[in-house]
Amino acid sequence: MTSWIKSSCRKGAHAEATRAANCRRNGRSYIAFNGSAISCLTSFRYYSRFCCKKKLAGRSSALIMRASQRRSRSMWIFAVNEQAGSGRGKIIWKLVEAELQRRSLPYLAVITASAETACEEVHSLLARSRSGIQSQSQGQSLAGSNQSPSNVRAVTVIGGDGTVHSILPALQGSGVPLGLIPSGSGNDTARAFGIPKQPLAALERVLQGETVAVDLIILGGNNSGNVQPQKPVLTALAVGFDAAIASAVNRSSYKKLCNRLGVGSLAYVIALFHMLLIYRPRQMTVTIDGTQHVYNRGWMAAICNVPAYGGGLRICPEASPSDGVLDICIVHTCTPLQLLRLFPTLLTGKHVRLPFVTMLRGRRVSVSAESMEGAAPISAFGDGEPACDVPLEVEAASNRLFLVR
Ligand SMILES: Nc1ncnc2c1ncn2[C@@H]1O[C@H](COP(=O)(O)OP(=O)(O)OP(=O)(O)O)[C@@H](O)[C@H]1O
Numbered sequence: 001m002t003s004w005i006k007s008s009c010r011k012g013a014h015a016e017a018t019r020a021a022n023c024r025r026n027g028r029s030y031i032a033f034n035g036s037a038i039s040c041l042t043s044f045r046y047y048s049r050f051c052c053k054k055k056l057a058g059r060s061s062a063l064i065m066r067a068s069q070r071r072s073r074s075m076w077i078f079a080v081n082e083q084a085g086s087g088r089g090k091i092i093w094k095l096v097e098a099e100l101q102r103r104s105l106p107y108l109a110v111i112t113a114s115a116e117t118a119c120e121e122v123h124s125l126l127a128r129s130r131s132g133i134q135s136q137s138q139g140q141s142l143a144g145s146n147q148s149p150s151n152v153r154a155v156t157v158i159g160g161d162g163t164v165h166s167i168l169p170a171l172q173g174s175g176v177p178l179g180l181i182p183s184g185s186g187n188d189t190a191r192a193f194g195i196p197k198q199p200l201a202a203l204e205r206v207l208q209g210e211t212v213a214v215d216l217i218i219l220g221g222n223n224s225g226n227v228q229p230q231k232p233v234l235t236a237l238a239v240g241f242d243a244a245i246a247s248a249v250n251r252s253s254y255k256k257l258c259n260r261l262g263v264g265s266l267a268y269v270i271a272l273f274h275m276l277l278i279y280r281p282r283q284m285t286v287t288i289d290g291t292q293h294v295y296n297r298g299w300m301a302a303i304c305n306v307p308a309y310g311g312g313l314r315i316c317p318e319a320s321p322s323d324g325v326l327d328i329c330i331v332h333t334c335t336p337l338q339l340l341r342l343f344p345t346l347l348t349g350k351h352v353r354l355p356f357v358t359m360l361r362g363r364r365v366s367v368s369a370e371s372m373e374g375a376a377p378i379s380a381f382g383d384g385e386p387a388c389d390v391p392l393e394v395e396a397a398s399n400r401l402f403l404v405r
Helices: 013-025 033-042 044-053 058-070 084-102 117-134 160-171 188-191 198-207 240-251 254-260 268-278 336-346
Strands: 003-006 030-033 075-081 107-110 152-159 178-182 211-223 226-232 236-240 282-288 291-304 324-332 358-364 364-369 379-381 383-387 394-405
Touching: 075 084, 075 117, 075 160, 084 107, 084 152, 084 160, 084 198, 084 254, 107 117, 117 152, 117 160, 152 160, 152 198, 160 178, 160 188, 160 226, 160 383, 178 188, 178 198, 211 236, 211 379, 226 383, 226 394, 236 240, 236 394, 240 268, 240 291, 240 379, 254 268, 268 336, 282 324, 282 358, 291 358, 291 364, 383 394
Parallel strands: 003 030, 075 107, 075 152, 152 178, 178 394
Antiparallel strands: 030 107, 211 226, 211 394, 236 291, 236 379, 282 291, 282 364, 291 324, 324 358, 364 394, 379 383
C-alpha cells in the first residue's frame, strides 16, 4: 500500500512530514509530489478518487484544477532509496527536492521501501502516464509519431547500483530514460557513464543531458531445461569469488561503518581477505556463443557490460555498453596468493596479461560449475545485488535502455 504525500505546500507540512515518517517506520513506500506533477499524470479520475479515499479530496482537487490549467506536458519521476549509501540517499534527496521546488519543476518522488515495491510503483506510474497520453490523443496511435511514449521525461534514481538495478525491469524497453543522482557506496553505474558525483551537477544532467541507448545483460532463459525468469542487469554479473565478496559485504556490519567514514571501498578490501581464506575454487564451464571453455580451479567469471565494478576495479577494460556484446573475464588455475596479487592490477586493467586470466567476448554466455561437498553453491550477483546460483545463462540485449548522462 502506497501513500501519496504532497511535499511542496507549506500549509500542513507538519502533517505531511508525520505521514512520511509513519510510512518509513512501517517500511511502506510513499509518493511525494508537487502540484504541477499531478496534471502530468493526467489520470484525474484516478487521482481524485484516491484523494477522496485519503480524505484529501477538497485540497487536492483544487490543486489538480490549477495544475490542469497550466497544461504542463512533462514531468520527472524520482525513485528515492533513502537507505542507499547508509542514509546518503535521504540527504541527497532533500537537496535535490529543494532545487526542484526552487525551479518550480513538476516531479513525483517514489520514496521506496524495497526493491520490489520500487519496481511496481515505477511500472504503474509509467503505465498511468502512458494511458493518460493515449486518452489525450483521442485514440490516435502514437506509433510512428515523434511523440514520447509517455509524458515522463525521465525516471531518476537517487540511490546506488542496487536501486538502479531494482527499477530496470520497469524501464527496459519503455522508451523512458533512466537518470541517476549517485547516492550509494560503490556507484559503479555512475562511474561507468560519467555521471557527476556532485548531486546538483548530476541533477543538471538529468534536466539537460543527452539520452543514449545502452545494452543490458538479460539473465534467464532456458538452462538445462529449467526456464528461469528474465532479469535485466546494467553493469556486470559477477559469478564465483567476486560474488562471494559482494555477498560478504552486504551481510557485514563494517559496510555501514566504512560508508560513515567515507571509505566505502574499504569494505570490499576487508571482504576480499576474508574470502581468500575460505573460498574454494572448482571446475567451471563457460560456454560462449556455443563454444565450451572448461577451467579447472575456476575462481570467478565476470560478465561485463561496462569496464569497471566493485568500486572502480577495471575487470573488463575493453567492455562497452553500446557494442551489443558482453566481455567476460575468467580467473582460474591460480593460488590464493596469486589472486591477491591480481587485485591491485585490476585498478589499471593490467591483469588481462596474466597467464591465469582469460578474456573472452560474446552475445550469449552460460556458466556452470561442479558441485563440491560442504561448499556453498557458486552464486552470481548482478549490479551488486544477489541474482541466482549457477548454472546460469545470459544474453546481451542491444539498446534496451535509454540513459541520461
Ligand atoms: N528501490 C529500492 N528501495 C529501497 N531499498 C532498495 C531499493 N533497491 C535496492 N534496495 C536495497 O537497499 C540496499 C542499498 O541500496 P543501493 O545498492 O542502491 O545502495 P548502496 O549499497 O549503498 O550502494 P552501491 O550499490 O552503489 O554500492 C540494496 O542492497 C537493497 O537491499
